[in-house]
Amino acid sequence: MAVRMEELRDHEAVRAVNRAAFGGGHGETVAELVAALRRDDPGALSLVAEEDGEVVGHIMFSRTLLDAPRELVPVQTLSPLGILPQWQGRGLGTALIRAGLDEMGERGVPLVFLEGDPRYYSRSGFEPAAGLGFRKPSLRIPDAAFQVFRLPAYETWMTGTLVYSDTFWRYDCVGLR
Template sequence: MRPVEARDADAVLGVVRAAFGAHDPDGGVKVADLWGDVRASDHLLAERVAVLDGQVVGHVGVSRCWIDARRELVEACMLSPLSTAPAHERRGIGTALVAAAVEAARELGCPAIFLEGSPDFYGRRGFEPAATYGFEAPSVRVPAPAFQLVLLSEVPDWLSGRVVYPDVWWRHDSTGLRDPDLAEVEKALGTG
């Protein structure tokens, strides 16, 4: 794992497209376009890549979000997207990238790193349901079990509330899921 370098830009977007293309009808373009816009904003905090034989085979992004606590707005981090080139899946690359993202967020001084994703996959990598600590998802379209976090420091008792994503996530309609996908995920999680 290493930080992204300027020469990696196209390779990263290619890995993101390939990773999400297997699951999205748009071929991963939506997520790649979102990440391109995050990169162009002041919301990008960290990026890490996995490189094998000189080729980028995995990527993880860490960007800014906020906790809208009653006392004050607190900056935090979110992990998204996590991408592994399909030909390199199930080799521990995603796990290593998640660990690299958590470490990057810790180095940035964030109190927590949030994400939307599989409770099974991310739970085995140290993530817990955010609701356990009084944090609310940014949208009702995020199933509670899928909204997760890793606490990175001692959290004061007043620090809880809704997590707020930057506008770029909303412009790309990339917060939570929409039906019919949302209904399918809720059914699989037993929450629908």
């Protein structure tokens, strides 16, 4: 399995991965979200997991803000992470997360936020965000699902409210519906 940067030729395969991974109508919404994030955030990090020339997994990190008392802090959101169902449980998601976090650290990003299963993401070092002084951007996000990963550029004054980019709101991809 290889993890690499997404290329233009991967767009349709990534769309198929997200449709399958998230299923039903939500899979289509996630696929549209990814396309919109590509347009709205040219600096987004989009990685794929490839096995024998086939894209079997995808992860995206995009810009967002932390409204800290001192100043707005540019941070990143990890969303989405999708693996084709038949490839789940083989460590591809963990490999994509690790590669993305390594890149975020190299870019000097202080924090990466996500909404997700704490049992899964805690294995990659994500922590409950509320206990570290962060406030979620929507009451629809379950407390346990709101998580953060602190990178080397993080400083203790960086607390406050996460502010998702407009793209997440436009596609109603914040919290549970």
